Amino acid sequence: MNTLRTLFLNPPSFDGFDGGAGSRYQARREVRSFWFPTWLAQPAALIPNSKLIDAPADGLQFDEVIQMAKGFDLCVLHTSTPSFASDAKVASCLKDAYPRIKVGLVGPHVAVLPGESLEAAPAADFAAREESDYTLLEIAQGRTFSEVDGISYRDCGSIRHNCDRARIEDMDSLPDVLDVYKRDLTIENYSIGYLRHPYLSLYTGRGCPARCTFCLWPQTVSGRIYRARSPARVIEDMAKAKSLFPQVKEFFFDDDTFTADLPRAARIAEGLGRLGVAWSCNSRADVPCGYLKTFKENGLRLLLVGYESGDQAVLNNVKKGVRLDVAKEFTRSCRKLGVAVHGTFILGLPGETKQTIEDTIRFACGLEVDTIQVSLAAPYPGTELYSQALHNGWFQTGGMVDADGAQSCVLSYPGLPSSEIAKGLRRMYARFYFRPKPIARMLAAMARDPEERRRRLREGAEFLRFLWSRPASVRPANGGRRLQRVPEKAGV
């Protein structure tokens, strides 16, 4: 069947903005880094003759992207809450340049707010809600909008909402994304500070059974049930990945929680061991030591672990479902086995106080994980945290990112202003990294490998610039100073 020539676009916005087609926290990072745009690559893999452009990772500007869209019948833009206004302008420029092109929006923001999004982006013809892979395939196949489940669309001046798209149950039925990566992406442009470079990330399943109130994907698009590819299919994909990308030094499974089904993860690990690849994944801080041992023996290098807070009451408030003592024991096991851990923390969750921030800093330092990432609580629409914040009046004025696209503190609590939370973030980074052990670890890695040395020096400089710049909370939000210029007319 003929399909519309379809362009999947992760649009340009803030310099270095990691905008959500693969990232969970949609912002410019302290150190330049990008996740793979997996949420666009998957439908692109379903549609023959499509193309994927990841403008932020490839450093493409607005006018270049508009030129590259020439000849396409359909353009699907991935958008996020912080970049929405800018993405709507890109949609408008596309329509100005190519009036016949159909423009669709995808991503958690439009999944939750389809009507509001179409009102705010008049150039967009439709918004695809829920899991949109097959929705986009049907549109590319030329179905009329009224026949396509899972979209909201414009019809004679009003906005219509079709019925929901059923979730995909058979994940093996989806094609792999590797051919799209190979055809359209420059994998060397993707880097994450704590992963070996070049790395490659992909999903083997979607959804997470945990109920964390702040977490974006399971509450908006991927759901509370972990739906996953069979171990045999994952191993087949990974064998292909290894042969297509021999330069990759580490494969990252970006499933919400790869360890949610431990027997399955162990079977995959055994297959990966036979393939001889280094791998890493997202995990909760409660994997039993026996499984960790199996993973380690089969190539696991690093776990990305959401600890979130060092205060049990805060963890309970956000329904994390992990006890601090279990998290400590898990981390001890990782250390004993030689599994590296990147710990992620969030400051400003409900129940946060000056004291709990201090406790979290101490907790992180005491864990002796290899690296950390500290985020400010980000109440995205569609999450329970967002509803709580609205209900309780916790929102500050201002956007989720500042003028540079860096995360901004949007919540404040009685006795804990947002500025205090933002300061806590810098304090936590400084207290964690300016200690002998992390510095020694970094120097040892740099001594081993000249490429690592160059990378660490660049990242170190970026990190120090971030620490010494003014806190996000005192910079103007969404002022657009560093937002890439969107032309009024596309001039193509």
Ligand code: SF4
């Ligand atoms: S365990 Fe991780 S992926 Fe799952 S809901 Fe909690 S934060 Fe999200």
